[in-house]
Amino acid sequence: KQEVTQIPAALSVPEGENLVLNCSFTDSAIYNLQWFRQDPGKGLTSLLLIQSSQREQTSGRLNASLDKSSGRSTLYIAASQPGDSATYLCAVNRRGSSNTGKLIFGQGTTLQVKP
Amino acid sequence: KAGVTQTPRYLIKTRGQQVTLSCSPISGHRSVSWYQQTPGQGLQFLFEYFSETQRNKGNFPGRFSGRQFSNSRSEMNVSTLELGDSALYLCASSLRGGPTDTQYFGPGTRLTVL
Numbered sequence: 001k002q003e004v005t006q007i008p009a010a011l012s013v014p015e016g017e018n019l020v021l022n023c024s025f026t027d028s029a030i031y032n033l034q035w036f037r038q039d040p041g042k043g044l045t046s047l048l049l050i051q052s053s054q055r056e057q058t059s060g061r062l063n064a065s066l067d068k069s070s071g072r073s074t075l076y077i078a079a080s081q082p083g084d085s086a087t088y089l090c091a092v093n094r095r096g097s098s099n100t101g102k103l104i105f106g107q108g109t110t111l112q113v114k115p
Numbered sequence: 116k117a118g119v120t121q122t123p124r125y126l127i128k129t130r131g132q133q134v135t136l137s138c139s140p141i142s143g144h145r146s147v148s149w150y151q152q153t154p155g156q157g158l159q160f161l162f163e164y165f166s167e168t169q170r171n172k173g174n175f176p177g178r179f180s181g182r183q184f185s186n187s188r189s190e191m192n193v194s195t196l197e198l199g200d201s202a203l204y205l206c207a208s209s210l211r212g213g214p215t216d217t218q219y220f221g222p223g224t225r226l227t228v229l
Contacts, residue, residue: 031214101163101212
């Protein structure tokens with residue numbers, strides 16, 4: 001059974017700091033891993049999608065890495081800003097014909113960036 | 116391109132009632148997935164529809180059902196509501212629900228059961 005864990009559950013940093021969010025998964029048989037951002041009471045915004053054959057993806061100040069063999073992914077946020085404050089979720093798309101459209105989510109890391 | 120839209124955004128129901136939620140995917144997307152988000156359980160997969168067929172289903176009781184129309188719009192229905200059904204219901208769309216597809220989420224429907 002695939003389980004996804006995110007540590008820490010909450011993180012508070014001063015503005016301008018670089019930070020890393022962690023995601024681990026128990027089954028390496030995945031198609032891809034996706035990072036999302038969720039603002040309070042809102043839906044999810046896709047940030048980065050890493051295919052299982054890839055090692056990392058970058059978008060602006062965000063960089064996500066994937067180490068499938070160790071079951072880990074990190075989301076690196078450079079020069080954090082107060083507008084980055086949100087909950088960050090990782091989700092894996094597990095291999096298998098019966099798993100279409102199904103993402104397995106971690107519990108998320110709630111980030112607060114203080115001005 | 117318009118994003119995923121969900122209606123209504125907020126609902127208040129009482130125990131025993133039933134409710135229908137609607138999701139309109141991004142134009143051209145044929146796969147729609149539904150998720151339930153609660154503080155205790157986090158995000159959990161409900162089901163996925165593709166070309167009007169349910170392809171995948173999560174571990175939820177039969178009170179939760181859904182369907183997809185020929186224009187890819189999807190509805191989910193919850194019958195005999197329980198207090199524990201209070202949650203944010205999110206739908207996501209993708210081109211085909213395939214392994215390389217990015218899923219795009221709507222803003223959600225907040226359901227409160229009293």
